[in-house]
Every structure is written in C-alpha cells, then in structure tokens.
Amino acid sequence: MTSSTAPAPASASAPARRRSRRGGAEARAGLLLALPFVVLFLVFTAWPVLQSMIMSFTDMRISDIRSPFAVNFVGLQNYLTAFEDPVFRRAALNTAVFVLLGVPLTIIAGLAAAIALDKGVGKLRAVFRVGFYTPVITSIVAVAVVWRFLLQPENGLVNTVLGWVGIDGLHWLGDQRTALLSLVIMAVWRNFGTSMVIFLAGLQAVDRQLHEAAALDGANAWQRFRSITVPSIRPTLLFVLVTTSIGYLQFFEEPFVMTNGGPLNSTISASMYTYSQFGFGNYGVAGAMAYLTFLVIAIVTLVQFRLMREK
Amino acid sequence: MIERRRPVLTYIVLTVFLLLVITPFVWMILGSLKTQGELLRTPPTWWPEQPTLDNFRRLFERPFGRYFTNSAVVAVVVTAGNLVLSSMFGYALAHLRFPGKRILFGIVLACLMIPGLVTFIPQYVLVVNMGLANTIPALILPFLVQPFSVFLMRQFFLGIPRELLEAGRIDGVGEIAIFFRIYLPLAGPAFATLGILTFLGSWNNFLWPLVVSSSESTYTLPVALALISTGQNETDYGLLLAGATLIVLPILVVFLFFQRHFIQGIATTGIK
C-alpha cells in the first residue's frame, strides 16, 4: 500500500515517468473496478462484522440489541467462559477431527472426479458431472433419511453388506466410536461435488500440448500430474483447500440433522454449540465462541497460504 | 489420448461411484410419489407401491408461482451481481496494483472466515433500519457481495498469465478495456463455476429470507416448503420430498446450462 501511493520523484527519467503514469492509470483502474464491490461490502458485511466483534467483548444478550449502550464491557470474560466450558472444548476437538479427516478426503475425491471428467469418458461426461453433483443439490432432509437408513443397526444397507462377508455391523450413529466417522464420510459424500466443479474450471488452465509432449517423452500419468497439472492449478488448489477448510471448520448441518450432537456429545461441533448459545440469547458468549473459531480458521488459512507459497 | 487407454475400466469405476452417489437423489424423487404411510416405514421401500401424484397436487394448491418468482428473481439478481462485481474486483486483486489492495483483500478474506451466525442479527437490524424489512431488495443486497466469490475470481485470474495484460498495454488498450476485452472473455469456466455455486446458495437460502420476510408475498420456495411440510410435532414427508424434488429442478437446469462452459478451454482461446 505504501509503495504504490508514494509519488514519483520529480527528477525521474522519461521511461520512469511513463511507468508512473502507467502506474497511475493502473491504480485508477484497480480502484474503479474494486469500488462497487467494496462499497456494498463495507455496508452489508464489514459493518455487521465489526459490531459482532465488539459484541463478543460485552455481556450483551438479545434484550440489549435495541439499547446497546446498556451493556457492560467485560473484556475477555466471554472468551474465558467459552474455554472453561467442557462441552465447547469437546466440540472443538470433534471439529478438529472432522477437519483433519474430511478436508483431505474431500479434496482428493473432488480432484479425482474432476480429472476423470475433464476430458475423458466421451459423451457421458455430462451425465457423470450432473450425477456427481447431485449430493450437493439434494435436499438435506432426503439425504438425512437415506443416510439414516444406510447406517441403521438392524436392517441398514451397510450392515447388511457387511453381514454377507461375515462382519458384525455396528450401530454407526448410536455408537460414540463411530458416529463422528460416519458423519465425516457423509460430509465428504455431500461436498466433493463442489470441489469437483471448481477443479473442473481450474483444469482449463492446464496446457494440453505440454501434457502430450511429456507423454511422448515417456513421463507416466503420475509424473505428468505432479509436474504439469498441479503447478497449473495451484491457485485453484489453494482456493479449494482454504474454502473447504473454512467450510469444515464451520461444520454444522450433518450433526444437526443426523445426531443432534449425540451420542454423549461425540458429534457436537463448535458451530452447532455456538448456534445453541445464540438460541439461548447469550450473544456475548456466542460471539466469543464464533471468534475463537475464526481465530483458528485464520491461523489455518495463513499456514495454507504459506505452504502454497503465495505472498 | 492417454485417458482413453482403458476406457472400459474407467467406465466401470465411474459408474459404480455414480450409483453410490446418486442413490439419495433418486430416492428423493421416488419418495415424492409415495404416501405418508409408506414413507414412515422402516426399512424404507425403494419403488413406490402405489405411486401417487397427490403430494404434487397438494403442493400446487399453494401460490407456488409467487414463491417461485420470488426465489428466481432473488437468485438471478444475486448470481448476476456476484459474477459482475466479483470478477471486476477479483481481476483487480489478481493483476493490478492499486493503493489499499492488500488490506482490502485481507479484510475480505477475514470476513470469509467469520462464521455467518455471528453477523446475523447485526445484519438484520441494519436492513430494518434501512427500511428494507419485508422487501425483495433485503433478500438480495446482503448477498450481492460475497467474499467467497471474489476469492474464487481472484484465484482464477491469477491462473491467466499476466503477459496478456502487458500485450494489451503495448497494443494501446486502456486499463479497464483490458479487463473487459481480454480477460473477461476468458472467464467462462470460472463464471460457470461461480454461477452454479451462487445460484445454488441463493436458491436454497432459508434462515435469512425466513427472518426478513413477514408476509407470504415475499416468501421464497424453501421458506414456503418448510411452512407447509413441517408441523409442531410431525413432518409431512411426502409433501417435503415433492417440494424438494421441484426445488432441485431449476438447479439442474442451471447446472446443465453452465457446465457446457467448463470445457471452454483457455488454451484454445489464444494463449500459447
């Protein structure tokens, strides 16, 4: 920011002056293109965010919204309350497990599907694309009913299939050891279509001629994937990694419809617990919980940007 | 070429996956043709025993056209707005130098990470204070600018070489024109992706329209569907699945419309 606003020195040579005039036009164009978004963004997103941030440092309850001056500033008290709450700690742990398992699986599944459907499989490509995208668009209610049936202990499909090969099935959603795992698999199933769609767009940046040349030189599929495809889709990969992580860190719908956080809090997520605190009207504590989640997300994102080497 | 080496195996693997993946979707459609009694049964039936269109008939007793129009207007405007505003800003973030760029991107990215729950009430109070409660604009304005969209467009434009920009300058094309005439025509795949994702998000949005709308004239499809299918203690599953099936159809249309653009490769449009 500072460097680009610095005026060009008066004694600059002719090319430098041209460059700086160029720079001026470039800056003007940049600002002009940014302006419509930024104005709406400041009003409808940034401003409410700022309010909510202040809220998390007060003892605000729902009754205080219309008289916001009547609240007390409580410093970090809400954050301490959140930390001291064993259910919130459990929820944070569940969320971490969910992210660590779910994010890589979703990205791998999405990328694999995108590569398979990018150029291959001829005319049926469109059918597969729509098919793989249906979990994203199917109503969560229908999804919940079907998945519950799949995972049912007595006559569910999964246990029936396991029975054929002589394995005793489990009560997947009712057992503390498997409930979260079941939800991870369900979430991957529901979400890989989204990353597939994004990867499909990103893959258009891959140079096909380079691929063919490398193939002629004897590079195998994996080598070509590593050294041609991955570098070309790096920005997309970063995008999918960051947004999937953010989505999974705010993991909510699956436990909400499938287990309601149970059994014995083994699937409660940080977002779900935060939502319930909002429901109870404890805006201050709920805000603190949300910003703790934000803090984690911010750190994770920063690490991801670093790992993907973007300044 | 290489991909066609073992087409049969690819087909088999993909087809097996496809079957696994679409089961709930098919079940939803079949379920919309079943009676409440059949839907309550466990294990659930696959084919409807006595297929009936009764659920759809009951659905169309409502002012379905009104809900549909509301949803469509909101989703189309939100999608168009996101495509235009986010591609402009995303391009600027990717390729132009201007003051405040890094800070702006940082703020946008930060807002992407903040759980939406926390800004819900402040946003609602804002809309009420602007006198927009219970209006269609209130369903649109807060969603015209989404950090997700701008981040997606920025990453996409980063993938298009900067040499095009330099070449345009040498040819004497104006800064703004470079965006509209050179970069935007290449944005097909990204537009397709963003179009599908924003349309879907807007089309399925539930909580915001529920809270903002205070009369049936501004209800959207998901709100209306929740209203008629879910009672205090019981759920009318037939109606719910019939509604869910109808709601999904426009998304399928939009998907099919946009997805053709996935294959519009950049390599074929002028980059060496």
Add this chain to the structure above:
Amino acid sequence: MDRLSRRAFTGLGVTATAALAASCGRPDAGTSAGASASAEPLVDGPATGSLTVWAMGAEGEKLPELLKGFQEQNPDVTVEVTPVPWDSAHDKFTSAIAAGTAPDVAQVGSTWMAEFVGLDALEPTPSEIATDDYFAGAIDSVTVDGTVYGVPWYVETRVVFYRKDLAEKAGITEPPTDWEGLLALAQAFQQKADATWGIALQPGGQGSWQSLMPLIWSNGGNVVDEAGTAFTFESAPNEEALAYYQSYFTEKVANPAPADGVTEQDFVSGSVPMFISGPWMMSAVEALGGGGFADKYGVFVMPQKETSASFLGGANLGVFQGTKNRDAAWKLVQHLSTPEVQVEWFGLSTDLPSLQKGWEDKAVAANEKFEVFRKQLDTALAPPVIGTWEQVAAKFDAQIEEVCKNGLAPADALATTQSEAQGIGTGA
C-alpha cells in the same frame, strides 16, 4: 465498570435513537415489566384499524378461515395473517423482537413465554379476558412471576400408547395405573409377546427432559421452587424418579441406542409395542398401520406414584409490546378465547381446546381416545416458566443421557445439573 460501556459502543450505533436516550450500563433490575406489571383496561366497542398476526405452520394457514367470524363482528378491522414455518420460528421471533419488528398478535410456543417476557416483548393480559376456565397447567404456562401474559390457545399432553392386542397376548387386559404396573407390562411384552423392547423411551438427548419431568412430578418432585427463583434438582423424589427411568435401561426393557424415526414402525410391527407421546401420534400410527389398526392399540394416562402427571404442551397467544393497535389486538385474542370458537378451531385444525368448556362439545368428545387425553389434561403440568429454561433443559438432557447410557448415578447427575443450572441462573 459500567461507565466503560459508553465509549465501547459509540461506534456501534445499532440504532441511532438509542444513542440519544442512553444512560450507560445496566439499569437496576426490576424496573421493567415484572411482578408489578398490570394492564390498562380495553376501550369498549368493536375493533378497528389493521392488525398483523403471526401463527406457525398449519395453524397459520388455517387461521384466516377462523378469523372470518371476527371480521364479521368487527367490519372495520383488517387482519393480515402471516404463516411462519415452525422450523426456526424461534430465530424469527427473537430477531424480530431484537429489531422491533414483532407483529401485533402471535402464536407463541409454550416454552418461549418466560423468555419473551424477560425481553419485555409481551403485554400482560387485561382483566376483560377471563382466565378461570383454562386447564390449570395451561394457565401456568402463561403466568410469569404471578402475572398472566396472553392466553393458552390450544393444548396437548402426553399419554401412554400401547398395543392392546399384544398386551392381551401377554395376559394383561387392564392398562396399568402405577409405576410398577408400567414396568411389568413392558417386561410382559418382551417375555410373552415377542417384543424386542418393552417400551420406547428417550435415552437422553434433546427433549428427553419432557419424558422425565412427568415422572418427577408424579413423585411429588420438581426442579424449580414455587416462586420460580431457585433450582431444586437435588431431592429424594427426583432421584427416585430418575432411578426408575434408568431402570428401564439397566433392566434392558428400553433400547439405550434407538435409531431415529422408527417409533411408529416399531409400534405397528410390534417390536416395540409401547411409547409415550401426544395426540398427533394417533394419525401417524393409524396411517402406517392401515385399516383396523385403530382397534389394535389403546392409550392410557401416565402411571401414578403419588399422582399421575404428564407434560402439557401446545401454544399460546400473545400481544406484543409496541403494538400500535392494542385494543383490537386484545379483542382478537378475546375472540379466539371463547369455547365456541375453540370448538370451531378444533374442527379446522384438530388442535385440542385449552378451555375446559370446549370439551363439552360433541365434536371434541366423540373420539374415546380423546377422553384419555381429557383426563390427563387435568393433571398435566407446564414446564418451568423461567427465561433460561431451554438452556437449563439442554444441560439436564445431557445428564439424563449419562444416566441412561453410561450408568451415571442419578444423584450425581442431579447434583451436576443443579450446579450447572445455578451457573446459568433463572434469568429473573
């Protein structure tokens, strides 16, 4: 400490007007609508002007039909009814209250009353509206700190559903009336009628307090004191009730990990031939069971220890503070609170009348199973009317789950709940 808040909030400005009137920090408690709340009398004459009404789900859709009579009697009034989905209705109400966009009149969930009163959202009921004919539990649910806010609109209560045919097969022809009898019937189902489980009970999780509270009340216990100012989770009657509930799981009479949404199916198939629920389950099991199933099952009132007690639910009608047409709003509520209109409403919606006189009508009394509900309503109790109840109940649910699934001692569970509840407070 209070003085710090002004500077912190200068930038907030959630409402511009609040800034002008603000004295900062919290005012002393008790200055707002509380124990001393009383209502202005209503003006005589027909209602005029316009009203907005929110009602949930099917109620919201059928209400305009019911209001035709009101509009005939009051031709100068226009009523706009907005049907609100049950799903997330609470979020809609709290947002509206927060932003000052609540309607004039609305259907209010019975567990929301104390919370909304705590938010200064509801008006106390004026004396023109008689409250003496309501079921006792129903009127309790609209009474906060001794003041009545709004009126009960319709009620429901929970009774025991059982398979009559299978009970006969197990050699039991009379429905049980006490705790021992209920357990014995459940065990008989398992031993003599091939049932997998004797009864479906919720082993913890959201809303399980609704199953346990009737047993606590039945044993003379409670979880809040008379005044609604202190929690009383730790007591011998409560402990005994929870131990009794636990015994269903330790004796393997009830499934400690039931699958979701199978109650109706298991009831019809006979694998779990007994459960406790409300009147809406009648149509659900009959739809699934097909023709003649209505004769195969029966209902009976909750078994007694000291008394028979059950959970009273339903919904209330409230008038919101800030209404611009207060007289008309209350006249609308008054209209809906007559036995004739409640019977008409039963015909439209099958919602059970909250007025005892409503039950004298033949239309309501026709179904013999309703007689059992009628009898149960006399002893059904409302959940504790405190503003933080939902939050306390969530903690209670978690402890009930520990008791049912992990064998936690009831006394320990109640002690934990008590201390957690005290941490949350009653919101008073």
